[in-house]
Amino acid sequence: MTNQHPSWESLVTWVEAGAEGREIAAHLAGCEPCAADAAWLAQTLDAMQGDAAFKAPPDGVRQRAIAAHRQRYPSTGHGKAQRTLPRRSLLYALLAAAALLLFMVVVQRQPSKAAPLVAVTGVEGEVTVTNRDEQTRRVMNGAPLEIGDRLTTGEDGLAIVEFRGNQAAVKVWSNSELSVDDLVVDEGQITALDITCRDGRMKATVAQPMAFTMQAYGNELTTRQGEFEVEYYRDDHSTEVKIEAGELTIANEAGRRTFSEGTELLIWYQTLPGDPLEYPLIYGDETSWRDGEALGLRASQ
Amino acid sequence: MNNPVLLSEQSDRWLIEQSLAGNNGAWAALIGRYERLIYSIPLRYGMSESQAADIFQDVCLILLERLEQLRDHERMASWLGTTTRRECWRHTNRRDRAGPDDPDAFFEQQPSALEHPEVIVEAWERYTALHQALAKLEARCRTLLKRLYFGYPPPTYVELGEELEMPVGSIGPTRARCLEKLRHEMHGENYRVTS
Numbered sequence: 001m002t003n004q005h006p007s008w009e010s011l012v013t014w015v016e017a018g019a020e021g022r023e024i025a026a027h028l029a030g031c032e033p034c035a036a037d038a039a040w041l042a043q044t045l046d047a048m049q050g051d052a053a054f055k056a057p058p059d060g061v062r063q064r065a066i067a068a069h070r071q072r073y074p075s076t077g078h079g080k081a082q083r084t085l086p087r088r089s090l091l092y093a094l095l096a097a098a099a100l101l102l103f104m105v106v107v108q109r110q111p112s113k114a115a116p117l118v119a120v121t122g123v124e125g126e127v128t129v130t131n132r133d134e135q136t137r138r139v140m141n142g143a144p145l146e147i148g149d150r151l152t153t154g155e156d157g158l159a160i161v162e163f164r165g166n167q168a169a170v171k172v173w174s175n176s177e178l179s180v181d182d183l184v185v186d187e188g189q190i191t192a193l194d195i196t197c198r199d200g201r202m203k204a205t206v207a208q209p210m211a212f213t214m215q216a217y218g219n220e221l222t223t224r225q226g227e228f229e230v231e232y233y234r235d236d237h238s239t240e241v242k243i244e245a246g247e248l249t250i251a252n253e254a255g256r257r258t259f260s261e262g263t264e265l266l267i268w269y270q271t272l273p274g275d276p277l278e279y280p281l282i283y284g285d286e287t288s289w290r291d292g293e294a295l296g297l298r299a300s301q
Numbered sequence: 302m303n304n305p306v307l308l309s310e311q312s313d314r315w316l317i318e319q320s321l322a323g324n325n326g327a328w329a330a331l332i333g334r335y336e337r338l339i340y341s342i343p344l345r346y347g348m349s350e351s352q353a354a355d356i357f358q359d360v361c362l363i364l365l366e367r368l369e370q371l372r373d374h375e376r377m378a379s380w381l382g383t384t385t386r387r388e389c390w391r392h393t394n395r396r397d398r399a400g401p402d403d404p405d406a407f408f409e410q411q412p413s414a415l416e417h418p419e420v421i422v423e424a425w426e427r428y429t430a431l432h433q434a435l436a437k438l439e440a441r442c443r444t445l446l447k448r449l450y451f452g453y454p455p456p457t458y459v460e461l462g463e464e465l466e467m468p469v470g471s472i473g474p475t476r477a478r479c480l481e482k483l484r485h486e487m488h489g490e491n492y493r494v495t496s
């Protein structure tokens with residue numbers, strides 16, 4: 001055996017090639033850390049190749065299972081009680097309702113001032129907010145956001161923008177920018193919310209039904225309820241969208257289409273052969289990317 | 302201030318409670334978390350896709366009925382594994398009434414040794430840990446690893462270079478770096494390296 005540890009890259013090559021190459025094999029026999037690296041690589045590459053072993057059910061099958069819950073709990077869809085309250089909390093709930101009523105009266109008396117319905121939480125690293133007057137300030141946990149504010153995260157920044165407690169939330173990763181464009185509140189519940197993802201990566205969770213719209217790089221993403229992640233890649237101007245719960249409708253200049261939970265999409269602008277214009281194409285799941293076949297939203301004439 | 306709701310990051314217990322309170326998004330997230338496990342068990346037992354779809358639906362309905370009792374269950378995956386296996390047996394027995402009354406006896410009589418659900422659950426946990434780690438990687442790495450290792454036959458470096466707009470010479474070192482990052486992300490996840 002040699003005393004020289006093989007580089008990680010040569011270990012990768014060795015495992016990929018089916019563990020042929022006596023020199024490395026001889027080294028591994030006498031070197032525990034390298035043997036552990038090789039074992040991890042072998043098992044991981046194996047797991048990737050056997051990936052098809054855990055197929056997802058077809059979309060229709062999944063939707064039927066999701067619909068069974070909707071039939072059983074038909075009260076949802078109106079943003080009613082999403083949270084089970086222990087009995088002794090009833091008093092607090094009543095007090096909260098009274099406070100909310102008072103709050104709404106106050107808000108109605110000051111129509112020009114936006115209600116502090118949006119707050120920044122989970123702040124890590126550098127997170128700043130720029131208001132409509134282009135004044136920028138650093139934000140701390142719990143800081144309110146107003147309509148028109150733009151939240152920016154730095155290299156090491158992370159933040160969560162919460163809309164009226166838990167009705168909706170957007171996790172904003174580093175080097176990202178989000179703006180809150182509009183918000184409609186009816187009887188204390190958010191019924192419509194418009195935001196823009198201007199840069200980077202974010203995950204939106206719409207926990208209670210509402211008209212939720214996110215503008216992201218030429219695409220309008222809308223949902224009633226659900227969870228999805230958006231990431232933008234500056235180098236090729238592509239946008240990746242992962243739908244983790246619910247349905248998401250994507251509209252851009254080429255058309256509109258609704259996708260359901262579990263779908264991963266890549267949207268990029270591509271010049272069609274013989275056409276001087278660029279059109280957005282949506283590629284769904286890896287199989288389609290591989291075949292180079294667009295899933296839809298081809299440019300309409 | 303309430304904690305933010307990121308459905309996919311919530312515990313089973315939280316999703317169950319929300320589902321019980323009528324939150325369809327939480328139910329969808331719960332199904333999304335376990336759908337591959339439930340659907341793959343009948344397929345691994347050699348059943349057809351349409352049988353697997355029926356069993357999937359039945360198991361989801363049972364889950365919906367039992368949500369209340371499952372609130373405090375420590376290992377949903379195990380419970381689902383056992384429940385799905387029992388439904389596989391029920392479906393097979395519906396067609397073939399001569400089969401034994403007991404799932405264990407039935408599965409032991411099968412010509413090829415069928416995997417115990419716990420074995421499938423463990424493989425599914427590894428699969429899930431791998432995919433969670435992949436999801437945390439930057440997109441370039443994720444795409445490169447998926448293209449290189451997930452399909453057969455794998456593309457050549459020249460094809461990949463064109464597709465991903467990367468110099469061919471950088472693919473080798475990049476894929477090694479991406480695997481290193483993947484290992485870093487999986488560290489501490491319940492991914493067992495067997496010796």
Ligand SMILES: [Zn+2]
Nearest residue numbers: 005006031034
């Ligand atoms: Zn070594």
